[in-house]
Amino acid sequence: MNPPLVTGDMLRAAIPFILLAAGGTVVSLAGAWRSKRGALFAALFLVLAFWKLFPLLDLEKGIELWDGAVVADRMSAFLGGMLLLSGLFALIVSPPVLRREGRNRAEYYGLILFSLSGMVLFVSTTNLLVLFLALELMSIPLYVLSGYNRGDDRSGEAALKYFLLGSFSSAILLYGAALLFGATGTINMAAMTGGDPLLATAGAFLVLTGFLFKMAAVPFHMWAPDVYDGAPTPITSFMATSVKIATFGALLRIFSLAGGAANPFAHILTGENAAKILPWLAVMTMTLGNVCALTQTNIKRMLAYSSIAHAGYLLLGLIPGSGAVDAKGILYYLFAYLLMTTGAFTVVIALSTRDKGREVTGVERYAGIGFRRPFLGIAMAVFLFSLAGIPPTAGFFGKYLLFSGAVHRGLTPLVVVAVLNSALSVYYYLRPVVVFYMRDTDTPVRVDDALSLRVASLAAVVLLIWFGCLPNIGSLPGVPALLHWVGSAAAALP
């Protein structure tokens, strides 16, 4: 007698993915009739997925199915929640932009849902086959979406660049997966032990390279500024946040499997020579990101380099040092990063205009906005302060958790570099604020006053400050719950 094909456990574990994939299908299909309502349909499925994901946050014991193809535990639930939040922001801020450009098509939202379903899968698997499929499922819609503004050459350039380089990195990851399989005879990373050390380590490094490309870590960052600049701004915001959450979430899971010394990924983390690679990567990534951001006058490019720098800070949490991977710090930082980056891009969306089909996002155009549009000015200031890590914002607290965790693991020199980098970053984060409040021009600036943009940026501001008051007022409602979820998600890892 065969075991039943579908059980309740399976449904419970896979339902967020199923809902998102079904949502993508339905929304794309609905485009044939009601192409104007795409965002609403997509949001419906997203909320449904949220609702089904919520019980998983308190899952006592993780569910593992099909040889690690689906691993549902509190970790994947928390990461999934953040991914859905990022998707929700994208659904909220996209319609005004698409409407004013006359391209409000349902397929756009369908692709966002498809991409989200890939990401949700990506953070909840230890199976190399599913990992690769999920990587493609999250990337392919993003390649298309970054080229969505077909009237703009830069959008097409961004899509082509992202597609070509992304395909190469996928191929590299796949090659690494093949080597890992050849060395160990299994595609479940949780079950990998032994095998030829050279083959296994080479495989693990190639897989890691695929991840580093997706998170835009140096030296695989070259695509990021061009793609972030050329893509439609809501997509830039979505990419910058959700892809980072997905890659760091998946890496957290993979690296925490490396606790057993026989796991191929343990060579990267604890091997004699290899252990030196991650710290160098982190230092190079944060330094290059910050230094390049200093000279940018286009705010989208500046935020792109800033996102590279933040990948560097996050890499710090992946270095075990004398302890283990800092899952708690990374999760909290990702949460803060999600809010502040989405918020900053939302303000950029509200202030952006088009000149002959090209999007104009130069910082100098923002002169005097701070006084003429007090809310936008204050919101942007909060987001940039948070990105720079200035209290009382969640960005500060995220950095504090990440850096103090690293000090406890004996990585003080790295933390010194990271703090110096943060100090450097204050310069370029404050420049837009200076332009906002200290310069003025007579040329009127067009501002998009769409309600959804205001709601999104207001929500981001409130949440950032709410969770930034953490150390003093730990009893604010919601704050202990978030900390509890972060803690229990981190504890769910082996």
Added chain:
Amino acid sequence: MESVLFWILSVVAVASAVLTVSRSNPLASALSLTVCLVAVAGLFATLSAHFLFIIQLLVYAGAVMVLVIYVIMLLNLKEREMKALGLSGPRVFVSSLVAVFVVALLARAQSGSGGFDPVSPVLDGSARRVAEIIFTSYVYPFEVVSILLLAAVVGVVVLGMKKF
């Protein structure tokens, strides 16, 4: 008998692969690649992976190659542009470096302990066995592939639409 077949097929595969990268005429490259893919399909057949053999012929040597040749046709390269596609010093250097690395890895896999034997009798490549595995233990990845293809199709439609 089998080892004779193996050697013939392997020599053909390697030789045509070298031709694929060394020809400056893209059409010659594409045709060499077809030969290479057919030879590899033959290797699958000698390993009694019948399903893979058929798929390799149908999908790669058939459908994918037709697409590749279509793209070459659409690009309509000039004689002068083709010259630039040929082998040059740095390209030969880098690609042989990668080739040496891969060969070294393979040699090590062949001689090293651990891992598994790719031609062990446990592996049965018949269509029945492949179907059994795909629709039981790999049913989830299989469904994910279908979503992935759907997403790709929607993406292509979006990029190809005449106007929004």
